[in-house]
Amino acid sequence: xxxxxxxxxxxxxxxxxxxxxxxxxxxxxxxxxxxxxxxxxxxxxxxxxxxxxxxxxxxxxxxxxxxxxxxxxxxxxxxxxxxxxxxxxxxxxxxxxxxxxxxxxxxxxxxxxxxxxxxxxxxxxxxxxxxxxxxxxxxxxxxxxxxxxxxxxxxxxxxxxxxxxxxxxxxxxxxxxxxxxxxxxxxxxxxxxxxxxxxxxxxxxxxxxxxxxxxxxxxxxxxxxxxxxxxxxxxxxxxxxxxxxxxxxxxxxxxxxxxxxxxxxxxxxxxxxxxxxxxxxxxxxxxxxxxxxxxxxxxxxxxxxxxxxxxxxxxxxxxxxxxxxxxxxxxxxxxxxxxxxxxxxxxxxxxxxxxxx
Amino acid sequence: xxxxxxxxxxxxxxxxxxxxxxxxxxxxxxxxxxxxxxxxxxxxxxxxxxxxxxxxxxxxxxxxxxxxxxxxxxxxxxxxxxxxxxxxxxxxxxxxxxxxxxxxxxxxxxxxxxxxxxxxxxxxxxxxxxxxxxxxxxxxxxxxxxxxxxxxxxxxxxxxxxxxxxxxxxxxxxxxxxxxxxxxxxxxxxxxxxxxxxxxxxxxxxxxxxxxxxxxxxxxxxxxxxxxxxxxxxxxxxxxxxxxxxxxxxxxxxxxxxxxxxxxxxxxxxxxxxxxxxxxxxxxxxxxxxxxxxxxxxxxxxxxx
Numbered sequence: 001x002x003x004x005x006x007x008x009x010x011x012x013x014x015x016x017x018x019x020x021x022x023x024x025x026x027x028x029x030x031x032x033x034x035x036x037x038x039x040x041x042x043x044x045x046x047x048x049x050x051x052x053x054x055x056x057x058x059x060x061x062x063x064x065x066x067x068x069x070x071x072x073x074x075x076x077x078x079x080x081x082x083x084x085x086x087x088x089x090x091x092x093x094x095x096x097x098x099x100x101x102x103x104x105x106x107x108x109x110x111x112x113x114x115x116x117x118x119x120x121x122x123x124x125x126x127x128x129x130x131x132x133x134x135x136x137x138x139x140x141x142x143x144x145x146x147x148x149x150x151x152x153x154x155x156x157x158x159x160x161x162x163x164x165x166x167x168x169x170x171x172x173x174x175x176x177x178x179x180x181x182x183x184x185x186x187x188x189x190x191x192x193x194x195x196x197x198x199x200x201x202x203x204x205x206x207x208x209x210x211x212x213x214x215x216x217x218x219x220x221x222x223x224x225x226x227x228x229x230x231x232x233x234x235x236x237x238x239x240x241x242x243x244x245x246x247x248x249x250x251x252x253x254x255x256x257x258x259x260x261x262x263x264x265x266x267x268x269x270x271x272x273x274x275x276x277x278x279x280x281x282x283x284x285x286x287x288x289x290x291x292x293x294x295x296x297x298x299x300x301x302x303x304x305x306x307x308x309x310x311x312x313x314x315x316x317x318x319x320x321x322x323x324x325x326x327x328x329x330x331x332x333x334x335x336x337x338x339x340x341x342x343x344x345x346x347x348x349x350x351x352x353x354x355x356x357x
Numbered sequence: 358x359x360x361x362x363x364x365x366x367x368x369x370x371x372x373x374x375x376x377x378x379x380x381x382x383x384x385x386x387x388x389x390x391x392x393x394x395x396x397x398x399x400x401x402x403x404x405x406x407x408x409x410x411x412x413x414x415x416x417x418x419x420x421x422x423x424x425x426x427x428x429x430x431x432x433x434x435x436x437x438x439x440x441x442x443x444x445x446x447x448x449x450x451x452x453x454x455x456x457x458x459x460x461x462x463x464x465x466x467x468x469x470x471x472x473x474x475x476x477x478x479x480x481x482x483x484x485x486x487x488x489x490x491x492x493x494x495x496x497x498x499x500x501x502x503x504x505x506x507x508x509x510x511x512x513x514x515x516x517x518x519x520x521x522x523x524x525x526x527x528x529x530x531x532x533x534x535x536x537x538x539x540x541x542x543x544x545x546x547x548x549x550x551x552x553x554x555x556x557x558x559x560x561x562x563x564x565x566x567x568x569x570x571x572x573x574x575x576x577x578x579x580x581x582x583x584x585x586x587x588x589x590x591x592x593x594x595x596x597x598x599x600x601x602x603x604x605x606x607x608x609x610x611x612x613x614x615x616x617x618x619x620x621x622x623x624x625x626x627x628x629x630x631x632x633x634x635x636x637x638x639x640x641x642x643x644x645x646x647x648x649x650x651x652x653x654x655x656x657x658x659x660x661x662x
Contacts, residue, residue: 283455325462
């Protein structure tokens with residue numbers, strides 16, 4: 001059914017329909033979340049105004065909202081990139097852990113060298129690590145036809161515990177009570193855009209990458225190939241696109257993008273690798289990509305939406321007594337609704353559903 | 358400390374068996390689910406909702422057995438949601454699973470606050486008590502297995518046996534395995550593929566719910582946020598490592614549980630992170646070695662028709 005629809009509508013109508021689906025998914029999730037909140041005895045007006053104030057109440061609040069958006073942009077881009085190529089990257093979590101550790105190690109190892117050298121080196125090291133982990137995942141899929149989702153889940157935990165081993169053992173800061181590396185020199189941290197907040201130049205990098213990806217998919221041959229493989233593998237193969245290398249490349253770039261999440265957390269926020277620092281970015285990234293319909297502008301908007309929720313959640317919690325986890329409820333619902341376009345279109349036209357089963 | 362002696366002690370055996378229970382239950386659910394052609398990445402969330410349901414059911418009714426039933430029901434409900442999305446609405450199975458995990462993690466914490474007014478923590482409830490089987494517990498050495506043992510141990514053994522029997526010795530099992538490998542052939546032979554899939558995913562949810570209840574009302578007597586702590590993914594690894602076979606799941610779960618028991622009970626020179634990594638590393642190796650020839654359901658994760 002979806003195939004007929006795709007063939008029948010032009011690019012613009014399908015684009016509009018995509019936006020519609022995301023908007024409806026957000027609204028449906030909002031309605032359900034609100035019902036849950038109301039049923040738990042929360043004052044909705046109070047809760048939402050607290051959320052809004054927490055996210056936008058002051059200059060610093062806005063800056064922190066944007067700071068919370070940055071990792072979601074990177075990881076959302078990572079998921080969107082692989083989705084375009086028809087590969088589901090659930091391995092971002094492992095890729096961002098390895099990227100973060102590599103970046104931290106590079107910066108600490110180069111201690112004393114000029115900033116202009118260390119920051120790029122940390123970025124390169126981090127992205128290379130993410131690229132390796134993602135690329136391995138893609139390689140196993142391309143060459144051995146191993147389900148990429150299963151491999152990614154295994155790699156997630158392997159990288160998670162491997163990095164944990166390093167900061168519990170050989171790379172542990174001996175002074176610290178928790179498992180982490182030593183802190184890098186402050187000079188190697190990314191420049192803050194707003195003082196005394198966590199908003200750094202990482203935001204600019206995220207925006208630049210979004211623009212680059214937009215043109216990459218629209219204008220370059222490789223970008224076209226990746227999309228072709230994502231849309232119809234058989235047709236792509238028939239037209240002479242090298243399948244294996246495209247799949248490996250897709251996952252490697254996706255892994256590098258995911259790694260940027262970790263790199264910017266280290267260089268922008270913590271200044272060291274902290275064991276288990278990711279609050280599940282890899283999974284939120286899937287939500288961001290799916291909600292943003294895998295296109296760069298969409299990813300920016302949905303990352304911002306999630307950033308606003310994360311940022312306002314604390315205030316909503318202590319002003320209106322709504323659990324901060326309400327955000328997770330909302331995110332989970334958004335994923336389920338937006339990933340189910342047939343459900344949304346079913347709700348829009350209750351009739352006309354073919355009874356094919 | 359004499360580590361070797363500990364390694365083969367009855368204590369280690371019992372500890373391993375106990376840790377294997379939730380893994381086995383969830384993994385068998387996952388086997389059934391994947392055999393019908395649907396991957397369940399929501400095991401973690403389904404176990405978590407079961408763990409919460411068990412405590413909530415016990416809190417309301419006063420009986421942990423009712424709590425167990427509530428856990429099974431809640432797990433089944435999540436299974437139904439996954440089934441509806443994947444089968445009826447053709448949602449990407451992996452995305453649906455991830456959505457369920459995030460939703461379950463959030464909603465259980467929110468409900469803790471609603472019911473007990475605590476952040477990510479429930480109140481204490483009655484746990485399911487251990488039992489000593491009269492007679493059997495008198496047997497030398499092996500009797501220990503029947504002494505102050507959780508009823509879940511016996512339930513799990515029964516489920517292992519029954520699910521293996523159904524899958525390999527009955528027509529229903531044959532049909533289920535056919536669906537996973539070639540749903541068209543099954544449909545041509547007159548099997549109601551859709552119904553088999555719904556039942557399989559829902560049964561998987563129920564088993565995950567049961568597995569979760571073990572964590573909250575047997576091993577402990579309360580719900581703590583995200584208390585499943587990755588066991589759902591270990592169960593998924595056990596599904597693969599066990600070759601998509603209920604008995605294989607049990608053996609794989611025992612192996613993975615053994616590595617957990619090592620980490621908890623014995624001081625080794627191996628860093629604990631490597632023991633934690635072991636299930637995933639082994640499964641990864643199996644995936645790579647088996648590669649193309651992996652004997653999993655051929656259409657798992659990719660339902661067409």
